[in-house]
Amino acid sequence: MARVTFNDIGTIKDKYDEKVVDRVSEISFESQDISGEVESEWDKFNQLNTLVEGYYGASNVRSFSFDVTLVAPRTRDDVRVRLSKDLLQVAEDNFVDNLALKVGGTSLVFDVKDFKDEINGYADMTLDLKYSNSENGKVDKNLMQMDGYLGQGYTVDVSLRVNGELKDRFETPIKLRFDMDEFGINVDSPNVNRLSAFRLNDQVDLWEPVGGRYNPVTNELTVFRQNLSQYTVMQSSKTFNDIDASSAKDEIEELLGKGIIDETAAFNPEENVTREEVATWVARSYGLNLTNLCRLKMSQVTVTITKNWLGPIVLVFSQEK
Secondary structure, three states: OEOOOOOOOOEEOOOOEEEEEOOEEEEEEOHHHHHHHHHHHHHHHHHHHHHHHHHHOHHHEOOOOOEEEEEEOOOOOEEEEEEOOHHHHHHHHOOOOEEEEEEOOEEEEEEHHHHHHHOOOOOOEEEEEEEEOHHHOOOOHHHHHOOOEEEOOOEEEEEEEEOOEEOOOOOOOEEEEEEHHHHOOOOOOOOHHHEEEEEEEOOOOEEEEEEOEEEOOOOEEEEEEOOOOEEEEEEEOOOOOOOOOOOOHHHHHHHHHOOOOOOOOOOOOOOOOOHHHHHHHHHHHOOOOHHHHHOOOHHHHHHHHHHOOOHHHHHHHOOOO
16 A cells, blocks of 8 residues: 655644743634635645555545644743634634644644544634743753753643633543754654653653654654643663563663553563553553553443544453452
């Protein structure tokens, strides 16, 4: 099957309003300003899709998703992005599959249909981004003292309000993307496969790895999350004491650094992997809340599987003993 990257199609720039209020950059995207641009990008998408299918044959080309990214620069450390309630409807009417908001080097990406269902229709939304780094003197000291990880002390606190109420959990994980240029990292940097996003656990005041997938083409790290929080990106140098001879040493260290595999002294690479371990690793990779999955009973599984594309993982966690 052919795989093609539709570079820049769906990217909408310079269609925002900005004003600064109390040192906060307030950015707004209005549906009337965006609608025509989305229609134009949809036409480009269809034209290229038709060309690809004509060249390779429709049966040999996977279906592409039409993704739209609304882009605005970051001019302040504190940014507030306002989205009118009609914006989701514009996206849905123009067959947009995924809508992304990108401010500076941080993007929030959500599935239009799933997100609309989750918030019960159309709603006004406000995305807040608070950036901290050495330049503004707001570096978290805990970041600079983490054994086995190297970072720049650059963080961003991400929160979303829907109709004025904080949206602190998503039934279907959404995507967060981080531009590695903001962290001084590019495709030629060493050990880019060991990059991981980290979230601040407010309850214990510790940074925890939450994984992420690096794209060398866009130089972005993408992570799935059910909860929004404060984030940063670091590189891992962690390892186990018994994997030097393993053919999967690099992959094991990558998963360890991303927090997908638990940190212990030994990994025991020759032992069989259990069903629970596989389910846990995959669930962590997609940002799923393991506690909530473990609480499910068999009576809840059928409904969950029909709504969740990771239903088989839910099934594993819900087996009654």
